[in-house]
Amino acid sequence: GENVEQHPSTLSVQEGDSAVIKCTYSDSASNYFPWYKQELGKGPQLIIDIRSNVGEKKDQRIAVTLNKTAKHFSLHITETQPEDSAVYFCAALRGNEKLTFGTGTRLTIIP
């Protein structure tokens, strides 16, 4: 089955700097890659996603890039703000099968 690895497990950046979280996947047939943000006491919330026919997608300060050949995708957050502090999860999905998640990255923005 699919296996998703996520790095780093923790990340601290100064407010205003950029943060990058990377994931790799094992199943070349996976074709949908969402990113979830989990704030304290809440469930994961989808913040951006990308499908395998696209190499990059951007939504304001958040962007995701996908390299199908290398089987990795990354989340980029620019101009970080204190409210970006949370746990971020990447995931991969093949067709209509189950989502496979990474282990999460705890992002801390230092004011």
Next chain:
Amino acid sequence: EAGVTQFPSHSVIEKGQTVTLRCDPISGHDNLYWYRRVMGKEIKFLLHFVKESKQDESGMPNNRFLAERTGGTYSTLKVQPAELEDSGVYFCASSPGTFTEQFFGPGTRLTVL
């Protein structure tokens, strides 16, 4: 519009006891999923309902776990008898279609002592 709700938010039980978790999906969402996150690890898929039918239960750890979705509305996940390794946060998610965004509930934190 109300989001996915889960009850209880926390549950502390002793090994060998029974616990039932409940999930109310977003109204009109036919797809309902259960996931579990053990501390520090990935969120792992448990099972997927389409309406009242189990579409995929390949992630259920063992036969101590029983999920139901009577009438295709809310779902329950029963653990009987609970073991120490069942501790974790149980998330429920729902979606209108199979290949669409999944909306997660806040989770139930289960602690088995």
